Amino acid sequence: MWRIGQLARMVGVSGRTLRHYDKIGLLAPAAVDHSTGYRWYGVAELSRLERIRGLQRLGLPLRQIADLLDAPEAQLRQALAEIVTGIKRDIAALADTAAQAEDHLATPMSILPQQATLGPRRLRVRHVRLDHPSELATVCPAPPATLLTWLRGQPTGGFTAAVTTDRVGEHLTLPARAVVRAVVPPSTDVVRAGQDLFGWLDRHHLAITGPTMEEHLVDADGAHAVVLEVSVRTHAI
Amino acid sequence: MWRIGQLARMVGVSGRTLRHYDKIGLLAPAAVDHSTGYRWYGVAELSRLERIRGLQRLGLPLRQIADLLDAPEAQLRQALAEIVTGIKRDIAALADTAAQAEDHLATPMSILPQQATLGPRRLRVRHVRLDHPSELATVCPAPPATLLTWLRGQPTGGFTAAVTTDRVGEHLTLPARAVVRAVVPPSTDVVRAGQDLFGWLDRHHLAITGPTMEEHLVDADGAHAVVLEVSVRTHAI
DNA sequence: GTAGGACCTTGCCGTAGCGACAAAGTCAAC
DNA sequence: GTTGACTTTGTCGCTACGGCAAGGTCCTAC
Numbered sequence: 001m002w003r004i005g006q007l008a009r010m011v012g013v014s015g016r017t018l019r020h021y022d023k024i025g026l027l028a029p030a031a032v033d034h035s036t037g038y039r040w041y042g043v044a045e046l047s048r049l050e051r052i053r054g055l056q057r058l059g060l061p062l063r064q065i066a067d068l069l070d071a072p073e074a075q076l077r078q079a080l081a082e083i084v085t086g087i088k089r090d091i092a093a094l095a096d097t098a099a100q101a102e103d104h105l106a107t108p109m110s111i112l113p114q115q116a117t118l119g120p121r122r123l124r125v126r127h128v129r130l131d132h133p134s135e136l137a138t139v140c141p142a143p144p145a146t147l148l149t150w151l152r153g154q155p156t157g158g159f160t161a162a163v164t165t166d167r168v169g170e171h172l173t174l175p176a177r178a179v180v181r182a183v184v185p186p187s188t189d190v191v192r193a194g195q196d197l198f199g200w201l202d203r204h205h206l207a208i209t210g211p212t213m214e215e216h217l218v219d220a221d222g223a224h225a226v227v228l229e230v231s232v233r234t235h236a237i
Numbered sequence: 238m239w240r241i242g243q244l245a246r247m248v249g250v251s252g253r254t255l256r257h258y259d260k261i262g263l264l265a266p267a268a269v270d271h272s273t274g275y276r277w278y279g280v281a282e283l284s285r286l287e288r289i290r291g292l293q294r295l296g297l298p299l300r301q302i303a304d305l306l307d308a309p310e311a312q313l314r315q316a317l318a319e320i321v322t323g324i325k326r327d328i329a330a331l332a333d334t335a336a337q338a339e340d341h342l343a344t345p346m347s348i349l350p351q352q353a354t355l356g357p358r359r360l361r362v363r364h365v366r367l368d369h370p371s372e373l374a375t376v377c378p379a380p381p382a383t384l385l386t387w388l389r390g391q392p393t394g395g396f397t398a399a400v401t402t403d404r405v406g407e408h409l410t411l412p413a414r415a416v417v418r419a420v421v422p423p424s425t426d427v428v429r430a431g432q433d434l435f436g437w438l439d440r441h442h443l444a445i446t447g448p449t450m451e452e453h454l455v456d457a458d459g460a461h462a463v464v465l466e467v468s469v470r471t472h473a474i
Numbered sequence: 475g476t477a478g479g480a481c482c483t484t485g486c487c488g489t490a491g492c493g494a495c496a497a498a499g500t501c502a503a504c
Numbered sequence: 505g506t507t508g509a510c511t512t513t514g515t516c517g518c519t520a521c522g523g524c525a526a527g528g529t530c531c532t533a534c
Binding site (some may be wrong): 012033046047050051053054057058059077080081083084087088091094095097098100101102104105112114116117181183185206227 | 284285295296314317318320321325327328332338339353418420
């Protein structure tokens with residue numbers, strides 16, 4: 001029988017950890033001195049602790065370890081197989097994240113396009129017809145908080161734009177979809193940002209599948225910002 | 238200006254998250270209605286929030302994001318480069334873990350060898366000479382809590398064993414070293430477990446470099462357990 | 475006999491990033 | 505006026521412990 005510190009040194013954990021395992025019911029001491037409260041551990045506890053640490057190093061949470069310790073071996077093997085697949089999934093996700101970070105390092109930093117999945121959005125819109133995008137400003141009054149959604153160009157000699165309004169107008173529901181969004185930072189040319197966005201989409205082999213939106217956001221103070229948003233297929237990035 | 242739920246839906250986060258960002262000082266609303274407490278967000282906050290989410294998806298903690306948002310771009314690039322290397326390290330660690338788990342699946346489950354780094358250990362020992370390992374039992378009295386360390390066989394016709402004792406005996410300090418330990422579970426043949434251990438070392442291309450120890454642990458109740466421990470080089474597993 | 479030092483106990487706070495409630499106030503529509 | 509969607513603050517919960525504090529225990533050295 002050993003005291004808590006001896007067992008801790010033998011296995012390479014802290015006494016604090018052993019007390020924690022005791023509290024959560026994962027590893028109880030073989031005996032507890034009634035008068036002093038000292039914990040005493042025996043060989044059975046050593047063996048159990050080694051198994052605990054072994055499973056923990058495979059990334060299993062303590063809750064699951066507690067279940068597996070007293071389970072038949074078939075269940076243990078199944079759990080191991082599951083975490084192997086889980087780890088491989090995590091590795092793929094991390095590789096993806098690293099690729100994103102490297103992409104940010106390689107990309108000119110004018111915009112930071114990001115893939116996301118948006119739920120359906122309800123808007124109140126008023127339709128307008130424009131001959132040229134430059135006329136957008138004429139239908140986009142400044143305050144308060146106006147949102148302009150430019151749905152798509154049409155080969156009818158102009159554009160059909162949907163201007164969101166505060167109160168009046170027709171309801172329009174955009175379906176849930178995968179998008180790439182880029183918020184154009186203040187003091188950045190929108191045209192340039194749009195070119196960057198399409199170049200980014202091209203490099204990532206993403207195809208545009210739905211409405212392309214250019215949201216002009218005008219603050220109550222007159223501050224102005226633009227969000228570019230394109231619907232894409234959900235290909236891996 | 239939008240209320241919290243509108244901004245949350247636009248960016249794809251929860252209102253709870255935005256309130257959290259406000260509390261930790263990461264993203265404050267543009268204005269707060271003094272009478273109702275409602276938070277109002279403008280385009281500057283939208284832009285900042287998009288950057289926050291972008292950096293967060295790269296695995297950066299919120300504390301570091303808070304620093305980077307107002308930092309020069311060079312610092313951002315450096316942070317990105319750092320997390321790329323960090324992610325690659327994590328991927329290597331995960332691949333290692335997956336290999337371990339697959340190894341456990343492939344290994345006969347009689348033992349679970351584990352690599353560890355042990356600090357120096359001080360023992361009080363009494364040296365005995367044995368003609369045959371079976372004589373170990375004669376020098377290993379049962380209670381209380383006796384630990385027998387069998388250092389190594391010698392070609393002098395017998396073994397030199399160091400039996401740890403409670404009070405008397407010479408001090409012996411084992412240096413810090415990398416080891417592979419295996420706790421032989423109760424009701425398992427020690428010889429068979431030893432064979433499994435050496436087979437495992439062989440498959441992992443590990444060489445034994447220091448004292449081989451077979452610790453016989455005897456409990457106060459007479460319960461008996463064996464820990465096999467070999468010192469190895471610190472090759473990757 | 476006692477003073478030290480190493481060890482042990484319980485307990486509470488902190489970690490990252492929110493999710494899940496709960497009780498109560500706000501706002502617009504019908 | 506009432507409903508329903510939305511907001512506020514607050515607290516607890518999650519993982520696997522680390523750190524600290526105040527106090528009790530054990531053994532050795534003088």
